Amino acid sequence: MENGESKRMWLQKARKLLKSGQVDGFWRSFEQVANSPEYEKWLEDEFPERSSLFELDRRNFMKFMGAATLMASLAGCRRLPKEQIVPFVKQPEDSVPGVRKRYATSFVSQGAAMGLVVESREGRPIKVEGNPEHSGSLGSSDVFCQASLYDLYDPDRLKAVQRGRSTASWDQFWKEARAQLQVAKEKNGQGVVLLTESVVSPSYHAQIQKFLQAFPEAKWVAYDPLAPMNVLYGNDLLFDRKLNAVYDFRGADVILSVDSDFLYLGPGAVRYAREFSSRRAPQGTDASKLNRMFAIQCAPSVTSAAADEVLALKPTLVEPFLRALAVRLGIPVAPGDTPPKSGEWIEKLAAQLQATRGRCVVVPGLHHRPMVHALAQAINVHLGNVGATVRYTQPLDFAEDASADGVSGLQRAARQNPIDAVFILGGNPAYTLPGASSLVRLLEAAPFTAHLTSHANETSELCRWELPLSHYLESWGDGLGYDGSTVLQQPLIAPLYHSFSEIEFIEGLLGSHRTAREVVKEVHGFAGVQGEDRFQAMLEKGVLPGSEFGSEQVRPNFEALELPPALPSGFELIVLPDPTVLDGRFANNPWLQELPKPMSSLTWDNAVYVGPAMAERIGAGTEDKVSISVQNRKEEAALFVMPGIPDETVVVHMGYGRKAGGMWVTSDGPRGFNAFLLMNPASPGVGTRVAVVKLEGKVPLASVQVHHSMEGKDIIRSGTVAEFQAKPSLAPEYVHEGHFDSLYPEGEFEHDGHKWAMSIDLSLCIGCNACTIACQAENNIPSVGKTQVQRGREMHWIRVDRYYKGSPDAPEQTLFQPLPCMHCENAPCEPVCPVAATTHSKEGLNQMVYNRCVGTRYCSNNCPYKVRRFNYLNFADKTTDKLGRDAPTLRLLNNPDVTVRGRGVMEKCTFCVQRINSARIESKRTGAPLKDGDIVTACQQACPTQAIVFGDLSDPASRVTKLRSDPRSYGLLADLNTRPRTTYLAKVTNPSNTLSERGAS
Ligand code: SF4
Secondary structure (H helix, E strand, C coil), rough: CCCCCHHHHHHHHHHHHHCCCCCCCCCCHHHHHCHHHHHHHHCCCCCCCCCCCCCCHHHEEEEEEEEHHHHHHHHHCCCCCCCCCCCCCCCCCCCCCCHHHHHHHHEEEEEEEEEEEEEEEECCEEEEEECCCCCCCCCCCCHHHHHHHHHHHCCCCCCCCCCCCEECHHHHHHHHHHHHHHHHHHCCCCCEEEEECCCCCHHHHHHHHHHHHHCCCCCCEEECCCHHHHHHHHHHHCCCCCEEECCCCCCEEEEEEEECCCCCCCCCHHHHHHHCCCCCCCCHHHHHHHHHHHHHECCHHHHHCCEEEEECCCHHHHHHHHHHHHHHHCCCCCCCCCCCCHHHHHHHHHHHHHHCCCEEHHHHHHHCCCHHHHHHHHHHHHCCCCCCEEECCCCCCCCCCCCHHHHHHHHHHHHHCCEEEEEEECCCHHHHHHHHHHHHHHHCCCEEEEECCCCCCCCHHHHHHEEEEEHHHHHEEECCCCCCCEEECCCCCCCCCCCCHHHHHHHCCCCCCCHHHHHHHCCCCCCCCCCCHHHHHHHHCEEEECCCCCCCCCCHHHHHCCCCCCCCCCCCEECCCCCCCCCCCCCCCHHHCCCCCCCCCCCCCEEEEECCHHHHCCCCCCEEEEEEEEEEEEEEEEEEEECCCCCCEEEEEEECCCCCCCCCHHHHCCCCCCHHHHHHEEEEEEEEEEEEEEEEEECCEEEEECCCCCCCCCCCEEEEEHHHHHHCCCCCCCCCCCCCCCCCCCCCCCCCCCCCEEEECCCCCCCCCHHHHHHHHHHHHHHHHHHHHHCCCCCCCCCEEEEEECCCCCCEEEEEEEEEECCCCCCCCCCCCCCCCECCCCCEEEEEEEHHHHCHHHHHCCCCCCCEEEECCCCCCCEEEECCCCHHHHHHCCCCCCCCCCCCCCCCCCHHHHHHHHHHHHHHHHCCCCCCCCCCHHHHHCCCCCCEEECCCCCCHHHHHHHHHHCECCCCEEEEEECCEEEEEEEEEEEHHHHHCCCCC
């Protein structure tokens, strides 16, 4: 690969070309624009990095080849080891082998619970989906829910109680802990601390309260770096009460996102993505109902990429911008200085918001200071949006304050009254707490410390006791959804190890013997035998009906929005949860580590992200090693140049630079840097006085930005509403839509019965990657590790490509295109296979016969879409983990309906043929013919925006048939006459200069 020097050179060349307007249309990377040798390499050769498996000299190569030939000749007569299988002698009454069962449950992530339906096969959970009954999910999910399944079977989970560095038992722990609490009882619990994450579970909260009743002087402190604290603080400023904000985008004609990533991160993201996308696609040729989103962008995000107009601003200019907008709208707040170059935007926005009073909404980013939230909500109140597009409810978090303040208070209190016992339930505060050294001292000083945790980590290593925590699929519980709705959590499997949930743990500390199920039943009023039937009925749905929080009446106090002191100028920092590993809680999850981050396509690492202008200032390019310092805090990291980041702004993500937590965290070299060390506890999301300095050397990253690049025109179709109205197909002028000559027999593709096809709407796709990881979970797709990704060997069957249009400093458009196999009717991969391992089914599926594949990879070479994936190594081997240890639990992760592919085999998207077959069997069994919607592919099911539609083209009434005749429908690289069965709908954007001016008229 190229060194940092030449990367910088290509960046400069690309910037120049883009600025001069010599690049027309969409571009994917700086390397592509500058036509760098690196890009050429990836374009011409799918796997340019074939330095290969081993570094061999000629002599060793000959030896290796000799051995390989011998082994190949033996492979034909391979003898499998003798293994005994045991028949199902006593079949449980309610279990039919081979038939999936579905159970409703829930998962708490990012400050709210999400209702899920989890599929179980022969007693083991194998796939997570959203619960259609839950308002927070509506049947869709996100990357974190999908990948949470891996954590259940993760061989690195803490499996046994550890005392010091030795294995102990729960009995020993209970004995010591209860003795400690017995002593504390005499002081009413003084000196005892419960340290938790955010608590959004009513039953968990009830348990904490029970503990505090038993030990009234004990302290409960919550700390959670993902808790949306600025929302509560901001509303407290404006309304004098800590309140949660719940949005409704269905009725919003105009949306202003203030550096918010509400479509991807935070409570309600899946629901918000559905609501937002319900107004993003024209209905046929009617574009009158489209919403319009403006985005202030400090850090490019999934949400700002979906916006129609974007204004890049430094983080500390966001508040002055909102203040100037509020003043312009007539809100009596203290005026500040209007940020440079934003006057026109403020005028435009004010006009748009005024014209859509009660039909617009302002959404502030969770990482921004409370004042930004207060100003945003003040605008919402002033414009009459409350009750229409936004409402306020009591907080979801029972702790009401999960900021670092609680732990700081603890440290102060410890100076007066020493702390005797600390029970840490979940989380990893010794890593995630900014300025964690005082917590470390506190833990070292306390005589009794215990950490209930899923993995041994930085915090548990400081505690005397490390205690295994149950996974959510192993335990009873409940949680509050983004709107306060209660979802129940039922286990699908008995704990794999001797572990306890938080509810059970507190019960154990109190020495009582209720089960977690009994606790949950009691808390929700289903106690005893009488409540059992009603409880069962609730469990079937998973949601307590009518349980969402009511709206709170609010009275804004605009006078509270005083002008804050001026902040220093210079470079500024934004610290965000990582888009795949969040605060590091998913750091040992290879599915998420290998999932390309939506805006950078980076895998396995974090980086210091800057825009092209700032990169030039510091004289560094992507992969150059830099030092970043914020006031007196300093880290070293790789630089990554990302279009759209404002000048003088640096973006970093949490979750990396960890020292413990599992094999994926600590093996394979260092994994990024620790952004928590750069945070200021008083303002964790935004930092000032930042310096970035280029150092010698570089840090190799595994970005898939230029992997699987396609050659050809008309890859992306996009246009504004005005362009769409003038030409609904949005096809470029050069597109030839006539007849193509073919070597294949002409005419309709011969089919028998169904004609399976897929349509993907680019107007709806937000690039969240839920489809990619859902496909991975469904189809047993392996992770390959950072080194293999650097060689282009990632295995995802559906990738999401990202394109830009316009200048690299402030792209006018960012667009995503999911790419599964196109299932071409004239499939270029098929005629080149020497052993006919890839063939066509009568229903139009382009199939792979794994047993026949000999690994020549001609098919992949001949695929213009680059959607075929080759198993260079035995990636799918789950008998041992990455470190060669026996890992029996990993085998439980596989979907038994899908073949596990071995080394040397080509694979690719099958349109989830196992789901097609299972629906076919069900239809045969019941006698009811297959109807549209009976078959839902894994990617389609997970997609929160419903951008993907699968169905039967032979059914004229099916959705996919109708979408094929939509004027926006087009086939990718259709001029190659491949006749793809997967087609796209062009993206329509709605910027204000093409305004149909609904509100204004
Ligand atoms: S198609 Fe994939 S990337 Fe696009 S919105 Fe749906 S799930 Fe997200």
